[in-house]
Amino acid sequence: MSNAKIIGLAVSDVRFPTSLEQHGSDAMHTDPDYSVAYVVIETDDGLKGYGLTFTLGKGTEIVVCAVEALSTFVVGKCLKDITGDFRSFYRLITSDGQMRWLGPEKGVIQLASAAVLNAVWDLWARAEGKVSHCKASYIYLGAHQHHLVAPCPATVHTMPLWKLLVDMDPMKLISCIDFRYITDALTEQEALDILLKGQEGKQKREEQMLNEGYPAYTTSCAWLGYPDQQLKQLCTAALRDGWTRFKVKVGADLQDDIRRCALIREMIGPCNTLMIDANQRWDVEEAITWVTRLAEFKPLWIEEPTSPDDILGHATISKCHNRVMFKQLLQASALQFVQIDSCRLGSVNENLAILLMACKFQVPVCPHAGGVGLCELVQHLILFDYISVSASLQNRMCEYVDHLHEHFKYPVVICDAQYMPPKVSLPCHYFDLICKLR
Numbered sequence: 001m002s003n004a005k006i007i008g009l010a011v012s013d014v015r016f017p018t019s020l021e022q023h024g025s026d027a028m029h030t031d032p033d034y035s036v037a038y039v040v041i042e043t044d045d046g047l048k049g050y051g052l053t054f055t056l057g058k059g060t061e062i063v064v065c066a067v068e069a070l071s072t073f074v075v076g077k078c079l080k081d082i083t084g085d086f087r088s089f090y091r092l093i094t095s096d097g098q099m100r101w102l103g104p105e106k107g108v109i110q111l112a113s114a115a116v117l118n119a120v121w122d123l124w125a126r127a128e129g130k131v132s133h134c135k136a137s138y139i140y141l142g143a144h145q146h147h148l149v150a151p152c153p154a155t156v157h158t159m160p161l162w163k164l165l166v167d168m169d170p171m172k173l174i175s176c177i178d179f180r181y182i183t184d185a186l187t188e189q190e191a192l193d194i195l196l197k198g199q200e201g202k203q204k205r206e207e208q209m210l211n212e213g214y215p216a217y218t219t220s221c222a223w224l225g226y227p228d229q230q231l232k233q234l235c236t237a238a239l240r241d242g243w244t245r246f247k248v249k250v251g252a253d254l255q256d257d258i259r260r261c262a263l264i265r266e267m268i269g270p271c272n273t274l275m276i277d278a279n280q281r282w283d284v285e286e287a288i289t290w291v292t293r294l295a296e297f298k299p300l301w302i303e304e305p306t307s308p309d310d311i312l313g314h315a316t317i318s319k320c321h322n323r324v325m326f327k328q329l330l331q332a333s334a335l336q337f338v339q340i341d342s343c344r345l346g347s348v349n350e351n352l353a354i355l356l357m358a359c360k361f362q363v364p365v366c367p368h369a370g371g372v373g374l375c376e377l378v379q380h381l382i383l384f385d386y387i388s389v390s391a392s393l394q395n396r397m398c399e400y401v402d403h404l405h406e407h408f409k410y411p412v413v414i415c416d417a418q419y420m421p422p423k424v425s426l427p428c429h430y431f432d433l434i435c436k437l438r
């Protein structure tokens with residue numbers, strides 16, 4: 001492990017006008033402009049780490065300010081010291097005595113923490129890239145390339161984040177997780193036992209993922225603002241491309257939802273999978289009434305039916321602010337599916353805790369990825385979950401949206417509706433983000 005020192009942290013406000021064509025529109029967010037607060041961490045040996053957090057346009061500048069405030073906890077640190085005690089570094093970022101008043105572990109400060117921590121994890125994955133038979137012959141330039149500065153016959157092997165996690169010693173993984181507030185649901189020993197059990201058959205599952213990929217579902221066909229003709233065209237194309245799992249945005253108008261769900265169900269047939277997502281639109285009783293009317297279309301789940309803070313009111317909810325809310329939802333048997341998020345949660349550290357809790361409670365994980373960069377981010381987490389934690393694909397799938405991948409040097413690869421893992425031998429790290437901003 002390099003003892004490189006972090007000498008700089010830069011953050012940019014990057015926005016895309018997706019609202020112009022109603023991409024990403026739902027019952028609560030009718031005009032989203034997919035955006036990111038994009039973080040670049042630089043070390044004194046030329047290595048860089050890249051991270052982001054996802055937003056919907058307005059307010060991204062606030063997240064940028066929060067990232068800048070957190071940068072004082074990062075610049076000047078040595079990567080080896082961070083990864084040697086990642087739990088303490090995670091607490092430094094998320095639980096500073098003054099900064100935590102802005103959360104704690106919720107809202108803008110949580111989004112900013114995720115961007116910073118995502119960049120640190122990316123940096124760690126890059127630092128673990130292996131160079132054989134050659135010392136100090138490469139300088140890394142940006143998210144996707146290297147430049148040879150001296151003749152060398154070496155082969156460069158870069159390490160994607162999923163591979164870093166899969167190969168990491170279970171005790172080391174445990175040391176990256178903050179167990180504060182969750183030990184009544186998952187102890188460190190229980191988490192370690194899950195990871196040790198996950199070692200069995202791990203190599204076979206890794207080979208399976210490299211060959212077959214991880215199951216995906218699409219949300220791109222049925223954003224709420226799409227007219228019926230566009231919906232039909234996109235559905236037809238998706239079916240032709242092998243998609244069998246479709247999510248439909250609902251919640252604004254019941255009769256419109258009935259019509260749209262009927263249209264989608266007719267197009268995809270009775271055997272393919274349909275999910276619905278209300279994006280926190282309803283009160284509890286309203287949700288029950290609404291979903292009862294939509295039950296004839298046989299949705300697998302209803303996502304975010306009400307306020308994400310209403311633990312007792314949830315029959316099913318899939319996205320939360322932090323590990324403590326996930327803990328309570330699992331303990332209350334209020335989740336049938338867990339939907340992790342790479343940016344709304346505290347980066348890899350907090351997602352590791354939730355994956356392990358979901359495994360203990362035997363609830364399948366189906367990650368959220370509806371936003372710019374989220375597919376590129378979350379693929380690493382779900383690969384790790386299958387290979388090293390859950391060892392199951394039953395009722396499991398990862399969201400995919402077909403927007404803005406062209407802005408990535410190495411975009412996510414989908415083949416036959418499956419996420420194909422970044423190969424170890426390719427220059428792919430955490431999310432290989434943006435070499436060109438448009």
